[in-house]
Amino acid sequence: MTDHVKMLHSVVSLDYERPPTLATREYLDAVRQKRLIGHRCPECGRVYLPPKGYCPVCVVATDNRDEVNLPTTGVLVTYTVLNPDALHALGQGSTCRGTVMLDGTAVPIMGTISVTPAEIHTGMRVRGVWGELTTADMVDPGWGVPGLKAWEPTGEPDVGADEVQRLLSEAT
Numbered sequence: 001m002t003d004h005v006k007m008l009h010s011v012v013s014l015d016y017e018r019p020p021t022l023a024t025r026e027y028l029d030a031v032r033q034k035r036l037i038g039h040r041c042p043e044c045g046r047v048y049l050p051p052k053g054y055c056p057v058c059v060v061a062t063d064n065r066d067e068v069n070l071p072t073t074g075v076l077v078t079y080t081v082l083n084p085d086a087l088h089a090l091g092q093g094s095t096c097r098g099t100v101m102l103d104g105t106a107v108p109i110m111g112t113i114s115v116t117p118a119e120i121h122t123g124m125r126v127r128g129v130w131g132e133l134t135t136a137d138m139v140d141p142g143w144g145v146p147g148l149k150a151w152e153p154t155g156e157p158d159v160g161a162d163e164v165q166r167l168l169s170e171a172t
Contacts, residue, residue, distance in 0.1 A: 023053035026064065028138060031146050034130045036070040038105060039063075047105040049145075072128035072148065074102040074109070075159050077167050081117040096120045100128075100151055101167040108171050110143035114152040122164050125156040 020028070023039065027050040030037040038047045039062035041055035047068055054061050079098035096113040098120070113120055114129065131149030138146050 021053050023051040023062070026067070027051055028146070031138075032133060034147065036072060036102070036128075036145065037067050038070050038107075039066045040068050042066060047107070049102060049105055049107050049109070068104070070105060071103050072130075073154060074100040074126060074151075075164065075167060076113060076120070076122055076124040076126050076151070077101050077108065077164050077171075078122065079113060079120050081120065098151065100126055101171065106170045109145055109148075111145070111148060112150040114150045119153075121158070123158040123160060125154040125158065126151040127154050 027037055036049060037051065038049040039051035039053070039055075040047045041058055041060060041062060043058040043060050044055060046055060046057060047070070048055070048062075049070060051062065051067065053063065076098045077100070079096060082095045082097060084092050084094065094117050096115055096117060097110065098113045099108045099110050101108055111128075113124075113126065115124075128145065128148040129150045129152055130147055133147040
């Protein structure tokens with residue numbers, strides 16, 4: 001009796017190339033001017049950054065009439081501390097990364113948080129720090145916003161744990 005193959009393991013990688021939508025081009029133009037814009041859904045009121053040209057919840061089209069200017073401030077809602085090891089960041093200290101809920105949106109944005117591991121905590125009010133915008137940032141911003149190099153504390157009072165939970169529950 002022969003055994004039948006039940007599972008085949010293989011590594012698959014897909015690269016996508018797609019032209020930017022009008023909403024994406026307008027967003028990148030704003031980023032070049034060190035501004036953040038999003039689209040507010042005309043039905044549910046959620047704000048998306050970057051704008052998609054539609055609300056993924058309501059499946060309603062959005063356009064520049066739904067555009068809103070957004071601040072570069074928000075609340076740190078989650079974080080992790082990355083410690084250097086032999087594979088990366090040789091000679092450097094720990095790095096703090098976190099998820100920021102931008103004021104006025106339901107979209108979490110990830111990035112480097114410019115504090116020490118002893119200082120980082122959820123509920124921290126932070127602001128984005130613009131840096132030099134590179135072509136690589138525009139093509140592949142990773143999990144963050146192109147041109148925003150880090151988030152730093154604003155000095156404003158922290159928000160409480162209940163508010164952090166509310167922000168997380170509204171995240172899309």
